[in-house]
Amino acid sequence: MERIDRLTSVPFVEETALMLSSLPPIVLLSLYVSGLALISATVIGLPLGAGLALRPVPGQRFIVLLIYTGMGLPPVVVGLAVYMLLSRSGPLGGLNWLFTPAAMITAQTIIALPLVIGLTMTAVEAVDPALRLQVRALGATPAQVMGAVLHEARTGVMAAIVAAFGGIISEVGAVMLVGGNIAGKTRVLTTAIVLETRQGDFELALALGGVLLGLAFVSNFLLLRLGRLAGR
């Protein structure tokens, strides 16, 4: 009963209206930060992952171990490291990135990288080695070989990208620390959810969680569509 009273009480409605009006920029910023981080991680991670699978380097096992360990890195630890780096008293303080989306993108790129590299590597390793030989025999350059193998492994590669996106769009530890959850500037969906929870607005926090889930659904749908387009 009291719950219902609260839901229909004026302050709650006002608060919800207020929250709804500030929702579009929050959603856009979430997409912007995680989207750019995903692009950066993909651009860096795909060639690295494929390269590691196609041409093992000295110390390969150790590197792989590091990458797998990186998949389990808590976002808040990455956030802390990025904070120390970007702090005015840190080595990269001159960039003035702390508490800006740039800092959040940096942190999320680092979180996403091991996922992209590791899963791409696994996907490429599963491709029949005969294909590589065949393509090479046809006179393909190393880049073309990599392209062919990645194409063959596209389902796994897409899974790598989707997993990385899921990891960063939903993380809160790093963006809270290096972004600061500043209203209208660095507040994203996950930090807004923490804020509403802290203030006791559980219903609103849950609703925001629903928005986040919807966003992830649509993004993944588009990513998979893109993957299928690329596969044709």
Add this chain to the structure above:
Amino acid sequence: MRRLGYTVSSALIALALLLSACGQSAASPTATSAPQTLRLATTTSTDDSGLLDAILPDFEAKYNAKVDVVAVGTGQALELGSKGDADVVLVHSRKAEDQFVADGHAKERFDVMYNDFIVVGPKEDPARIAGMTTAKDAFKAIMDAQATFASRGDKSGTNTKELSLWASLNITPTAEMKWYNALGQGMGETLTFANEQEAYTLSDRGTYLAQKDNLPDVVILVGGNSLEENKDKSLLNPYGVMAVDPDKHPGVNFDLATKFVEWITSVEEQQKIFDYGKDKFGQPLFYPSSAAWKAAHP
């Protein structure tokens, strides 16, 4: 094969363009004559109470500034200041603030306002503390009854105050005390815990009042219904403001930070602090206490 490369790269470029367009609209909602930015590190209590939303627009309009509020625990807020990552800090932990000045991170600390702490707990009140005059007595009774107690456990100003109360009883809470729960969370979460677990806790009055509707089983047991009724003066909770020293941290916006300190301690703004919350809670959430205010209201 080539087609894959083209499709993926063109799609990525299109996505990047789209996102950077989104980002621009998201990052700069108002693009007027480039306001200066002031970074304020403060506690969750000032932000969650809604006070900052109510008073900061005045400052932003007056000085064509944009205030970025980073609301964290007192410990983290001071840490941000001591690394030069905030221009001004507004917190409530007197000892830590004095240390901040002593360490040279700020030249001076100024009184801004105060509110008070209260001891809240379950209606059933198993430790029978309702009506006690001091928090110290109440804490003693809670311990004697081994009644469930929720602590912020996050080095916040409230947590520091709570630990000093235990220390006055010569007690250092440890994990062995089954009735004592150090949560490591904010005031809101701690009050929610108290409500669910029928636990006692120390809360600032503002956060309790703001969340009262969500806390049907938690009542005020020590501290009365308003700050005036609070008989335990050791429960007063003063807030101080400090501009981070540019000699130590050259990157800070000292000019604007100084203006902020002057502004928030001015009689006019202090009155606004005093008025905030009266309509909603029937009492102020914060009581002004700057030197200028005291001079004007002896």
